[in-house]
Amino acid sequence: MQSVDWTIDGLPEETQKLLRTYVKDVTKVYGSELEGIILYGSAVRGEFLPGRSNFNLVLIMSSYDLATLKKYDSLHKRWSKDHVIVPLFLTVDDIQSASMAFPLEYQDIHDCRRLLWGQDPFVGLKIDTRYLAAEVLQALRGNLLRLRQRLVEGRSTEEAITILLALSLTALLPALRGLQRLLDRPVVGHAEPLLKDLEAALAVDLTGLHDALLLKRGQISPGQKETPRLMDRYLDGLTRLVSAAEARIR
Structure with missing residues (x-):
């Protein structure tokens, strides 16, 4: 062995x-x-x-x-x-x-x-990126659409919002790194500088995404009243991000 x-x-x-x-x-x-x-x-x-x-x-x-x-x-x-x-x-x-x-x-x-x-078959692998733009846009828009649907399914409870924020952000991060590639920006591995870089590149406010990252890491506990407001900020930031990405890539 x-x-x-x-x-x-x-x-x-x-x-x-x-x-x-x-x-x-x-x-x-x-x-x-x-x-x-x-x-x-x-x-x-x-x-x-x-x-x-x-x-x-x-x-x-x-x-x-x-x-x-x-x-x-x-x-x-x-x-x-x-x-x-x-x-x-x-x-x-x-x-x-x-x-x-x-x-x-x-x-x-x-x-x-x-x-x-x-063995590692990814060594030397040449990845065809002809369809990267389509997959990135699908991942971004799809994330937003699924989040809306799951909020309704979960009845927008505090527990559902907390879970969905973490799930949405986790799924979003690979797409954001793909977006950096499409914008010819250096790809950032860590989430916080990644969000900051795209805020600057696309001129959008991603405060809601930063807050969701803190929640995911257990660094904040918004509580019953603040959690829905956090989701509102997240939805607003994600919507603006998707629109800005679509405008830049198309």
């Missing part, structure tokens, strides 16, 4: 021990079917918050069918409580052939990843 005695800068040692145990569990379950395990997202970017952030992973498989996916059931039961969400199951062919269809996601993984075990 390959060594998992690596370190990840900025990640607490207890969190790294947790990841090493996860890697050992996955390799034990999949054996020769598994070709690589890749970590990406906040845990690599230096923004991981233990107890709040999720682990985002890619499992590189030799192939997969229903039986292969079913094997993960026991792993999900064991690891979901530790914020390990179900990974992406990909083959090398998937990665090479689908980069044109998912340039936003693949570029985000490519730029901020860490190999935990096995």
